[in-house]
Amino acid sequence: PYPITALLTLPLYAGDPQLDERGYLIPEAPTNLWTARKTNLALGLAGILLIGYLLGRLYGPGIAVASVALGCIDPSWLAQARWVTTDIAFGLGFFLTALCVQLYAKEKKGGWLGWAGLSCGFACTAKFSALLLPFLVGGALVVHQRVRGNTSLRDALTRGGKAALVTALTACFFLLTLFEIHWAFGEIAFASGPAHWLEGLGRFI
Numbered sequence: 001p002y003p004i005t006a007l008l009t010l011p012l013y014a015g016d017p018q019l020d021e022r023g024y025l026i027p028e029a030p031t032n033l034w035t036a037r038k039t040n041l042a043l044g045l046a047g048i049l050l051i052g053y054l055l056g057r058l059y060g061p062g063i064a065v066a067s068v069a070l071g072c073i074d075p076s077w078l079a080q081a082r083w084v085t086t087d088i089a090f091g092l093g094f095f096l097t098a099l100c101v102q103l104y105a106k107e108k109k110g111g112w113l114g115w116a117g118l119s120c121g122f123a124c125t126a127k128f129s130a131l132l133l134p135f136l137v138g139g140a141l142v143v144h145q146r147v148r149g150n151t152s153l154r155d156a157l158t159r160g161g162k163a164a165l166v167t168a169l170t171a172c173f174f175l176l177t178l179f180e181i182h183w184a185f186g187e188i189a190f191a192s193g194p195a196h197w198l199e200g201l202g203r204f205i
Contacts (some may be wrong), residue, residue: 012032044081051096125175
């Protein structure tokens with residue numbers, strides 16, 4: 001039920017995907033699966049570089065270089081990047097959300113909150129537990145403001161709630177855009193994507 005398949009198979013529309021008799025995409029077909037695996041591998045590489053960049057902005061170039069080096073030799077990350085699984089998207093989306101929230105708290109730029117929402121939506125393609133991320137974003141910002149001691153509890157809760165709402169709405173935008181891209185190519189795949197996702201969510205709950 002996860003939309004990760006929809007995400008990883010997007011590059012197929014630039015080529016000649018294998019379809020069933022109804023014109024629907026067959027994710028497990030060899031040609032389609034190889035494309036999805038290459039996409040996941042690219043995500044794994046991009047994730048290491050992006051995390052290194054964001055950590056560099058937060059903590060300096062030394063931490064950035066160390067994080068990239070660790071990512072390149074981490075056996076779990078390397079193994080999961082080679083296969084069509086949910087782990088790369090979830091790990092990357094969760095970590096990027098956390099880093100973007102930290103940058104938002106540090107630099108006070110609303111754009112980072114938008115990026116946190118997109119990262120949250122990215123994580124939601126892989127695991128339903130990522131639905132907790134907007135609440136974690138709001139809670140983290142409330143704690144951050146209270147620890148700094150320069151705002152009242154009411155103001156901190158208000159700002160945290162707004163941050164959680166922005167993150168949730170941006171994540172929804174990401175997921176709907178993902179399905180809309182598939183619809184733009186006709187009913188090749190995931191014509192009932194959101195309904196399929198909600199069915200899986202019901203099972204999860």
